[in-house]
Amino acid sequence: MxxxxxxxxxxxxxxxxxxxxxxxxxxxxxxxxxxxxxxxxxxxxxxxxxxxxxATIPSLVHFHRLLDIDEREFMAATQATFKLGISFENWRARGEDYIHSFGLTGTDHWSAGFQHFWHKGRERGLAHDYGDYCLELLAARENRFAHLPKDGLNYAYHLxxxxxxxxxxxxxxxxxxxxxxxxxxxxxxxxxxxxxxxxxxxxxxxxxxxxxxxxxxxxxxxxxxxxxxxxxxxSRWLFNDSAIALQTESTGPVVPYTRAIAHDWGWQWRIGLQGRVGNGIVFSSRHVDDDTARAALLANVQGKKLTEPRTIRFRPxxxxxxxxxxxxxxxxxxxxxxxxxxxxxxxxxxxxxxxxxxxxxxxxHQTDIDEYNAQAAEDIRTIRDFIILHYKVTNRRDTPYWEAAATMDVPESLRHRIALFRDTGRVFRLQNELFAENSWVQVMLGQGMMPATHHHTADLMGDEELSGFLEGIRANVRRTASQLPQHGDYVARYCPAKA
Structure with missing residues (x-):
């Protein structure tokens, strides 16, 4: 009107x-x-x-394609490297790590995700680690990367x-x-x-x-x-409200994943670019003071400092x-x-x-404004829930910070997802939300949550057929990963940094 x-x-x-x-x-x-x-x-x-x-996620690759941005030129200009996922260290428990990769794991059936077949195989002693069935995850572990035909390797950038x-x-x-x-x-x-x-x-x-x-x-x-x-x-769900960042010189091979290293009151990032490393620590000021957080960051960086630590305050x-x-x-x-x-x-x-x-x-028009705001709210709330998941689903109770995170009440939307996966191995997600089913599965399994049951479709396979199905996927992933070059060598050839 x-x-x-x-x-x-x-x-x-x-x-x-x-x-x-x-x-x-x-x-x-x-x-x-x-x-x-x-x-x-x-x-x-x-x-x-x-x-x-x-650090970015694969959607930026598609954004650049929409704008006809030349990847080599962009990466050289921003001293970028490739990213295949995030390594979560000490999140599930001290000394236990997992990788949330950008890839698909295994092969889904139209009625059930791959995790159900993997769960059945695990019960029968036929399955290996869940990550062994994902190319991006294995390539990240082995520090390998290359562009594959038909976008066969999902990736993002460090820039x-x-x-x-x-x-x-x-x-x-x-x-x-x-x-x-x-x-x-x-x-x-x-x-x-x-x-x-x-x-x-x-x-x-x-x-x-x-x-x-x-x-x-x-x-x-x-x-x-x-x-x-x-x-x-x-902030009642996301306790962290501060960060300290600094840059250091590179001291070794640059890895194709972000490192997220849990501390007693927050976590530390480490992001390798061409020629330097981005470092930072994210923490809750309710659980630690700035000086302690800064000291922990400085004690856990490698290489000569290129910048002084810079403190950032935020409110989630x-x-x-x-x-x-x-x-x-x-x-x-x-x-x-x-x-x-x-x-x-x-x-x-x-x-x-x-x-x-x-x-x-x-x-x-107000109708456009309303539609824009509704979509924006749905986008960030589903991402918010995914981030809260990392804190809520943990076995850690060793500090007040982790105890509070594990025992907090969470939004009903997230509570439902957690219960659904814990009971059935199923993942509920909205049509256009960012993180796909495999992302939720990787984080929930990585954080130590094992479903009680699996979909009955997986029971239709006998042990021999299921073993062959799982091993075929695993062997193909290992074969492809072994043929990829080292990430640093590929970057040096493909998009050497400009000064």
């Missing part, structure tokens, strides 16, 4: 803030709609970015976030984005509509727009401060609306989940793709 429409056609898009979120939005909008839009990005070199989002923003800036400017070097002094609103009218800069000039994208980080200058959108706090959660009036929040301006599953850049990407699908070319 006509009264449901606000303002006229959208021609002027203003992106407030740069960094990964701002320049990803600029790149996608300019590459797809640059011929019909005037796109400006306002950022200041004096305002630093969080800049530690160095330098600062260099990535710089790379996307060049890409965006090629497609007509105008960068304005300035600080935002004030946000001007239209009193009648409540929409944002312009950004007033510290130079005194104004930047008017029809649609504004808030990429101002945790400050959320537009969505949070100017429009007053409230924040939904999830999301704005109650990520699109309000004529402003959309992206990245940290819209919400934050700790980086345990490397989902920050993915959520930026999803926000951008959703905007392109619902782009208000002829004017802003």
């Amino acid at each position: 006509e009264h449901d429409k606000q303002n006229g056609p959208i021609r002027r898009v203003v992106i407030a803030g740069g960094g990964t979120a701002g320049w990803m939005a600029a790149a996608a909008l300019s590459r797809t709609l640059g011929k019909v839009l005037d796109i400006k990005l306002v950022e200041s070199d004096e305002i630093g970015t969080v800049g530690v989002g160095e 330098d976030a600062t260099r990535y923003a710089r790379y996307l800036r060049r890409f965006s400017e090629h497609f007509g984005v105008e960068r304005i070097e300035a600080k935002i002094a004030a946000v001007e609103k239209n009193e009648a509509s409540g929409h944002i009218a312009a950004l007033r800069l510290d130079s005194g000039s104004r930047v008017e727009g029809d649609l504004f994208i808030d990429c101002t980080g945790f400050r959320s200058l537009l969505l949070g401060q100017a429009l007053g959108v409230e924040y939904e706090d999830w 959660g999301q704005r109650k609306q990520v699109w309000a009036a004529n402003c959309i929040g992206m990245g940290l301006a819209s919400g934050f989940l700790e980086p345990i599953e490397s989902t920050s850049i993915h959520l930026i990407q999803r926000a951008i793709v959703r905007l392109l699908q619902l782009f208000p070319t002829h004017g802003i």
